[in-house]
Amino acid sequence: MDFKKLVLAVVLGSVATTALAVDKNAVRSQAKMMHGPLPAAMPGAENDTPALIDLGERLYFETALSADGTQSCNSCHRIDGGRGGVDNEATSLGVKGSRGDRNSPSVWNAGFHVAQFWDGRAADLAAQAKGPILNPVEMAIPDEQTAISNLKKEGYEALFAEVFKGEADPLTYDNLAKAIGAFERTLITVDRFDKFLAGDDTAITDLEAKGYQTFVQSGCASCHNGATFGGSMYMKMGLVNAYENTHDMGRFAVTNNPADKFVFKVPSLRNITKTAPYFHDGAVAELDQAVSKMAWMQLGRQLSEQELAEIVAFLGALEDTHTITVKYLNSDAGVGH
Incomplete structure (x- = not known):
């Protein structure tokens, strides 16, 4: 799939009218309740x-x-x-x-x-x-x-x-x-979605706002929940339709509990656009492919091209927008450098 062409078609085609009609205040209220912004500091x-x-x-x-x-x-x-x-x-x-x-x-x-x-x-x-x-x-x-x-x-x-x-x-x-x-x-991370949650309607596009709604309505938020959009629970990989990698048994190797076979920590979707390739084995190269495959394996859903483009557009709003200043790069880390 040529994803750039797909997004262009969605923006210029039939979804444009729907996306432009999105109520950002309603999206913001829903997102604050279901996810919320990242806290300013981590525990500890x-x-x-x-x-x-x-x-x-x-x-x-x-x-x-x-x-x-x-x-x-x-x-x-x-x-x-x-x-x-x-x-x-x-x-x-x-x-x-x-x-x-x-x-x-x-x-x-x-x-x-x-x-x-x-x-x-x-x-x-x-x-x-x-x-x-x-x-x-x-x-x-x-x-x-x-x-x-x-x-x-x-x-x-x-x-x-x-x-x-x-x-x-x-x-x-x-x-x-x-x-x-x-x-x-x-x-x-610092991203546009949290700026939107803070009240800036211009921080995300109408398509991204619609994508958040599609993300929730499709069932993705059942696992990718909380401020980090994941990272808070474990789930079987291939809950509805099996994943082809049956070699890695996941948490079973840690707990020896048969119920933990193929169970992994749900990954956070914050900054997901920068972390390809995807899944615990890095088997999927593109984000749209990962979203489509997860919807099928975990939810038993085959997303339409429109739904897929909306969700991937939304995930772009979770991309980190700031760059930290790195003081110690590899060989310069030592005390004497």
Whole structure:
């Protein structure tokens, strides 16, 4: 499908009259009730100091936390240059040339989620931060002590001592994870949809407003709910019509509960336009294809071209519009740089 032609046809064709007739005040009221704007701060951010956040940012870009000194958190979860918190690969390449078996989820807004990773195996951002560093397929550091030793070589002892004052041993793997989590709690998207919710009718188009209504009426909001439009619950992939990937068993590998077979965390749709390819295995390249496929698998619905174009147009209003200033890029992360 040529999606650009499809959107043009929708805008210029029969949907134009319907879209122009949308009541934005009604859409706003409905959206405030069902979704709402993103909070200004993530849970736990009230305890994060500027020094802890700055340390976490250094560590997020620190390549010494990989076995060959080439990768950082940002390698797979890119936030530089206005990126969507992902590497836009189906699965990510590790330091030893192997690829993981799941798509790297976005780090943007992740601290609002019910848990971390597609299968929810990490309770929070700090717990998540510990995993990839020691994963032999990802950053491949052999053990926690090696990670700490690498940071000492890079001159981090004084920084940790300053941030974690009063602790007998401030440079620990737990504190490393706490710092990265603190930085990640600052990664909150800013989009036009929230500006619309705040009262700016010009922030979204009539087609995008109509798309929100179609999104809700089609049943998408039953899972993609809350301010993050997802991330708050788990759901079986292929609830109505089965998904062809039957190799990845989802949360079953974590819980060993047969009811959790093919169950995954519902992804957030905030900034979804920047996080292709889609699904836990990165199998779908285009957003319109992902929306169409999910409607069929999860809702048993075959969306019309008009409905599809409206929903995808709405999702564009959830795209992050701001770019953060990155202070420490990869090799420049170290204390001595």
